[in-house]
């Protein structure tokens with residue numbers, strides 16, 4: 001049998017198997033088609049950007065490894081993203097950091113960035129049927145130090161307030177031109193390496209800076225604030241903790257950003273979804289993979305991601321969750337890393353959408369807990385991978401392991417020559 005015909009035949013068998021437990025695979029495929037991941041531009045170049053290409057990455061984050069082929073120019077970042085896009089079914093967004101502006105070789109400081117520095121991105125995104133999201137960048141700058149928006153020095157705080165207001169304005173312009181609100185994510189690394197005694201002061205400063213930043217509403221922006229447990233070199237105190245930002249988001253009608261790597265090592269973010277969504281309209285996710293710390297390993301189909309997707313689908317919250325990716329691995333082929341993580345996220349959502357949720361709910365309501373557990377276990381072995389292959393086939397993107405050779409060819413022709 002020809003390969004495509006085999007995929008179709010496998011899908012028909014899978015469809016029947018799922019139908020026997022009350023699941024409509026065609027419906028799940030339609031839902032998956034409409035999930036837009038926000039691809040993070042920084043996987044292409046190890047969070048370097050175009051403001052200070054020779055500078056080091058600061059702010060408690062690290063991209064480890066030195067695999068050849070890192071993107072060095074805007075053209076190369078775009079070329080890589082176009083390649084990634086060609087290997088993913090569905091329509092996806094791109095999340096840009098403020099350091100990725102098209103500065104035309106000029107030195108433009110962070111408190112000077114303007115929408116015009118991102119116009120070529122807006123045009124490129126439009127030409128590639130992508131929508132944009134945006135992030136202010138507090139790291140890798142002489143004024144970053146250990147604190148930015150919470151610094152004791154008002155001059156430093158004002159610099160970062162100006163940067164963040166400008167970043168929101170850029171997101172607004174993106175949202176306006178693409179006819180769809182852009183998510184703006186605010187994460188700052190602020191903290192201390194050793195015991196802090198005046199935690200309240202720094203948190204008051206951060207709150208005051210946020211009040212100034214969010215004093216204006218931008219019509220085309222969905223604002224999010226991202227907490228963190230700690231950064232490297234800032235292990236003892238993080239000003240923007242989960243409680244801090246959760247309180248701020250709820251009080252001010254913003255989104256909280258949940259990054260899988262920003263919590264205690266055994267803490268899972270899936271269980272935060274149904275609590276947070278009782279108090280905020282929407283959420284932003286940073287799908288990542290922590291290994292012992294916020295190491296930003298490539299996302300794989302692990303329990304944290306499958307449980308997160310399940311919780312979102314079970315809570316009927318797909319329309320209230322913005323799904324961003326956030327990992328950067330410089331030790332393996334970067335495009336391969338990008339695609340593995342994005343596909344793993346799509347697979348997790350598909351698996352969640354293929355759950356026989358009505359039956360599981362019925363068991364739970366009847367206190368039939370053995371039956372609930374048994375069906376959950378059986379679901380793991382249902383042929384979801386055949387449904388995913390069919391999704392790729394229908395989208396005309398590489399099926400199964402075929403994307404490996406496509407990425408090898410891209411390495412040979414493009415990234416390997418950089």
Ligand SMILES: C[C@H](O)[C@H](O)[C@@H](O)C(=O)CO
Nearest residue numbers: 047061187226259286326
């Ligand atoms: C580039 C960063 O990873 C990103 O802005 C932020 O979301 C983060 O997760 C920092 O740890």
Ligand SMILES: [Mn+2]
Nearest residue numbers: 226259286326
């Ligand atoms: Mn993040």
